[in-house]
Amino acid sequence: MAGFLFPKTPEGRSSLIPPPPWHYSGEMLTVEYRTDPDRISGLLPEGASLAAEDPGAVALIWADWQSCGDDLSELVDPVRSQYKECFVVVRCEWDGRTWSRSPHIWVDKDFALVRGYHQGYPKKLGEIWMTRPVAVGRAGPRLEAGGMFGATLSVTGRRIAEARVTLIRPAETPGFVNGHPMLHNRQWPAIESDGDMSMDELVTMSGYDSEIADVWSADADVELFPAPTEEVANLVPEEIIAGYYHRVGTSWRRGTTLRSN
Amino acid sequence: MAGFLFPKTPEGRSSLIPPPPWHYSGEMLTVEYRTDPDRISGLLPEGASLAAEDPGAVALIWADWQSCGDDLSELVDPVRSQYKECFVVVRCEWDGRTWSRSPHIWVDKDFALVRGYHQGYPKKLGEIWMTRPVAVGRAGPRLEAGGMFGATLSVTGRRIAEARVTLIRPAETPGFVNGHPMLHNRQWPAIESDGDMSMDELVTMSGYDSEIADVWSADADVELFPAPTEEVANLVPEEIIAGYYHRVGTSWRRGTTLRSN
């Protein structure tokens, strides 16, 4: 049976995702802020500790993506390439290095959900919206000082997060929280459902051939709202660090298993 | 009770749409083709005739929009400003002039649906996707010769229309079929539902302050598929005229009632 992932079939066309490499092009809105570092500690993998510098830093990032496998076939059937994403990134120390880590993340397509599971992202479905810059007309910001963007996340019909970002000036980089290799868990319980794990890995991964463009720093504001099935609101924003808009292209081929239990 | 449209309420905040002017910024993919003119005749208002020149010309257009009222408040709550649209445009002669007319149109938000009813567009809900150009990364076309775009329309879970557009060269204008003032009907049957009409108007409308940018001509292909509740497939493509990509900004303030029965 063929296919990178299930469903495995004779032709392999049914696989939820094609084999890597996967390619991504999109836009991101980022809000970096500080929370009480104790609120981050409980989200780190076993053996990891808070980042030495600015341990309470959090990035809340919205992304509007096109993505595809290596034959690019999804690009002309955009229902299979476009998706939106909202994710939290924190940092930690482990094995003498600093890592980024995404403890909460939502997307709006199944291929993005499951591609994330392969990479260790704990993805859920959500309803995600973010303002796009425009070149003509009045219905959108320009990529210029004062350009205003909004971004929202809803889960199970409840508004969970909102951000506003107002561009200030071109910048070199879109923040520092999401800038390290990712440190993720890949964990599946055994079907016996008794506490044993069938897969319990600590992994790392990064993109390659990453390019950024049109990076702007921004004033930013963020609000988080509680919900029965979500704990992102526990990462209470105490101080905004900065906001950013940028375009990004990246590809992904493989990660590395750091530890397997 | 306040509000431009229903629901009318004390504060007027509930109205499905704010009062005009309405502002729009977006991207369009256009495929112009020829069908048998007889297939267009049956879609024209009473008293109108086929266009004198190129009477079988049809434009099938996909658009990815942001829109807002005059206070621009929707732009930072993008669930209320972003929508996608797919529509058919044909031309006709009436009262000694040439008009454009949209006999079939689908959108994916209620505010766009009802704003269309105000303007005489016979809108339905559909699921609409179109490729976006990108600036970095491999997951999307550039605005350059060879850039490939796809666009799709589904209604009630059935694929109704697909187009592919491959950019050739910069162009002056994005086609000729959607270039005239619109000639639309605004009709609501009486609640008695016995054949009498409570509103039966022939109207025209155009945007103002329209700007276009990044216009490209393209090779194009289109396929239409039948469905129990749709007749767009009757506009059988016999010959492709051209394809186009462009960005557009426009505003809308009012139309004109040409005839009221």
Added chain:
Amino acid sequence: MAGFLFPKTPEGRSSLIPPPPWHYSGEMLTVEYRTDPDRISGLLPEGASLAAEDPGAVALIWADWQSCGDDLSELVDPVRSQYKECFVVVRCEWDGRTWSRSPHIWVDKDFALVRGYHQGYPKKLGEIWMTRPVAVGRAGPRLEAGGMFGATLSVTGRRIAEARVTLIRPAETPGFVNGHPMLHNRQWPAIESDGDMSMDELVTMSGYDSEIADVWSADADVELFPAPTEEVANLVPEEIIAGYYHRVGTSWRRGTTLRSN
């Protein structure tokens, strides 16, 4: 051109809705409560006054429907027959009679939206959920004392209303607020958008061949939440009257125009 409503086409198959009669079968959860009558006054048509008895009574109703035209064809293509609905009903006096009236209503399909416009319901799209009773298994209430139901409404990704209903005992009728002929406005502004109306009617309508079954009275609770585009939360619940579950079947053929300006 044929079709009960737009799009009008040669075959008439494209019409958003078939000609009446329309048939409906479904389940309803109702919460009746009292608000300050002043909060209702502002939602009544010109010339109407508060109901003489219990003027502050409000019904908030969730419904899970199948519906179809007279050839029943939608029933075997359920994407075209199933929809969910949440609506507010208040009462008023006009012309010496008592009427019901729906000032706020949300559905999740376009055919239901536009069928509502024909009947004078000021419908918007929303995301609507309600618990269903079950006959076997643990995942749902039985139609018996203690059976617990939940119902929710979200608009633009924001939770707007929630209700809980716990069955007490079989009842004769599912409340009194939604029990009169409806008194609705049907209003469309002229395309000139200058304050003149192209259609400005006061109408009434009722179903026929209505049947109810499995009526249960219930304890109930309701919460309303604010949103930028919604005023339903202004109908603050001050005292719960009662809750109800029931099944309902009804048909609709025509209404009556009471006044046309």
Added chain:
Amino acid sequence: MAGFLFPKTPEGRSSLIPPPPWHYSGEMLTVEYRTDPDRISGLLPEGASLAAEDPGAVALIWADWQSCGDDLSELVDPVRSQYKECFVVVRCEWDGRTWSRSPHIWVDKDFALVRGYHQGYPKKLGEIWMTRPVAVGRAGPRLEAGGMFGATLSVTGRRIAEARVTLIRPAETPGFVNGHPMLHNRQWPAIESDGDMSMDELVTMSGYDSEIADVWSADADVELFPAPTEEVANLVPEEIIAGYYHRVGTSWRRGTTLRSN
């Protein structure tokens, strides 16, 4: 960190799914038919062979579910309990026994998707609709001879499968294809994405405390349509065996790992 599945968090409320047991109540429409057995061979796990009796039998099943964890909390927030499902079941022989196996399955909520991954179901998202029986009114079938039901599946905006089921008479059981313990693979590639597997299990599972009610046999018809990412249409229906409607309740606590590579 707490939680049965990711995201693991301090409170454990964020887990995509609660710990088992999970409870389900719903309705099913089943069409059993025969295809060329060679079309089934390629969907079986390594070492399994076609069923000895009626090896080409396929069940295509639609289900409309409520489900919940053991505290039943999802039942009053129905956006978290209701989902629809369409799945294919075939049979095979392995280790001297007969098993059922689901090679293709689609659901419309993330919790159902990932619960399926835990059980070895290769789930994707799809748009699923099925007619419901009604007790009053004209808009739906009764559970009686002649009652007509429709069911549809769409993926990426394309109609993939349709069935019609017309009730004949009460029956003892709803078919034989989905009647054995499931034989499923649970497989995740290593993040190195080089062909090695991090989890590669053959598992089995069954529900417990299963109840069925209102079982009806039916005439049935099914159509399968091709799509770029789906191979279900390869299971070409050559002969209808039977159709069924039934209600079902079941619970699930654990499965058994049969083989782990």
